[in-house]
Amino acid sequence: MSLNAKDKSNVKAIFAKAEPRAEEIGVEVLSSRYSRHCISFICLFILLLLFRLFTVYPQTKSYFSHWKDFTAGSAEVRKHGLTVMQGVLRAVDMMDNLNTSLLSLSELHAFKLRVDPANFKIISHNILLVLAMLFPDDFTPDVHVSVDKFLAQVNLALSVKYR
Amino acid sequence: NNRVSLFRLLTVYPWTQRYFASLGDLSSPAAIMGNPKVATHGKVVMGALEKGVKNLDDIKSTYAALSEMHSDKFHVDPDNFKLLTESLTICVAMKLGPSVFTADAQDAWSKFLAVVVSAFCEQSR
Numbered sequence: 152m153s154l155n156a157k158d159k160s161n162v163k164a165i166f167a168k169a170e171p172r173a174e175e176i177g178v179e180v181l182s183s184r185y186s187r188h189c190i191s192f193i194c195l196f197i198l199l200l201l202f203r204l205f206t207v208y209p210q211t212k213s214y215f216s217h218w219k220d221f222t223a224g225s226a227e228v229r230k231h232g233l234t235v236m237q238g239v240l241r242a243v244d245m246m247d248n249l250n251t252s253l254l255s256l257s258e259l260h261a262f263k264l265r266v267d268p269a270n271f272k273i274i275s276h277n278i279l280l281v282l283a284m285l286f287p288d289d290f291t292p293d294v295h296v297s298v299d300k301f302l303a304q305v306n307l308a309l310s311v312k313y314r
Numbered sequence: 315n316n317r318v319s320l321f322r323l324l325t326v327y328p329w330t331q332r333y334f335a336s337l338g339d340l341s342s343p344a345a346i347m348g349n350p351k352v353a354t355h356g357k358v359v360m361g362a363l364e365k366g367v368k369n370l371d372d373i374k375s376t377y378a379a380l381s382e383m384h385s386d387k388f389h390v391d392p393d394n395f396k397l398l399t400e401s402l403t404i405c406v407a408m409k410l411g412p413s414v415f416t417a418d419a420q421d422a423w424s425k426f427l428a429v430v431v432s433a434f435c436e437q438s439r
Contacts, residue, residue: 199412206417207424276400283408284415290408292325292343299326 154300159246161297165282166243168289197232199281200274208273214266239278242305249308257312268313271306278302319398319405320356321346327397333390359398366430377433384434392435399427 154162204211205221205228212218218227238256245252260266279298283290324331324346331340337351346352362380369376384390403424407415415423 203417203420207421276403280404280407280420283404284412287408287411292322295322295404296326 154246154297154304157293158297158300161294162243162246162301165286165289165294165298166240168286196236196281196285197229199284200277201228201232201235203281204274204277207277211270211273214264214270235274239305242308243301246301249304250311253305253308254311257309260309261312268306268310271309275299275302275306318356318409319402320352320359322405323398323401324352326401327394330394330397333388333394363402363430366426370426373429374433374436377430378436381434381436392431395431395434399424399431403427 202222212221215221215227215231218225220227222228242249242253279295279302282298283295321343324334324340325343334340334352334355337349337355339345339349340352362377366373366376385392403420406423407420410419
């Protein structure tokens with residue numbers, strides 16, 4: 152299984168489509184024009200994604216035992232969600248060379264965080280779910296396949312250093 | 315919803331098509347979407363899920379016969395049930411949106427589907 156040209160353009164399109172929608176969503180975070188769009192989308196995404204992860208898959212909270220607050224508005228959740236989403240957006244930009252560009256992240260997850268790779272599948276499913284919910288008209292089956300394949304490649308790249 | 319989830323399953327995980335030779339033309343996403351047998355079968359699947367929702371206290375016996383059928387007659391690899399539940403959850407989320415399909419709703423829904431899948435796997439071994 153590998154990403155063909157159509158997959159790559161589908162993935163870039165759906166993540167790019169999100170940015171103008173951020174203005175509608177209206178979450179004001181930063182002042183710079185580009186980052187406000189990007190971060191607003193990310194904020195809504197985070198609220199939907201991470202909070203959902205912790206509710207539906209409570210075992211994922213075990214990696215964050217040092218946090219005090221797992222509710223949707225928590226500063227810890229928002230900060231970490233931003234980190235994760237920025238990682239995903241970086242992967243979208245580096246789609247042609249995931250294994251190399253995600254090497255340091257793989258090392259981080261393998262040696263420092265020691266996240267069980269089974270969790271990559273859980274978060275991928277929820278990313279798909281949140282994208283589908285936010286963009287029902289754009290998340291066609293075609294786009295669904297492409298994003299699913301892309302996230303699987305990201306998971307593989309993140310698992311490279313595990314053993 | 316019935317046709318949409320089955321359609322997604324067959325398109326996003328094309329290897330699942332091997333179980334549906336009797337449905338006819340599944341050669342392309344357009345073919346699958348237009349195929350009336352897919353729609354009918356989707357309705358059958360959703361009807362079965364509805365039965366589970368109406369019998370939440372006894373899911374195992376509700377699905378005993380279907381479980382046997384899927385393992386002994388259709389020889390479905392149980393991993394496929396997971397693929398279907400993932401497609402189904404995404405379709406439901408798309409249809410209902412975040413204000414209805416909240417995190418708590420997703421929690422309850424995914425627990426329900428997990429119990430259904432477990433009932434289906436009962437007869438596999």
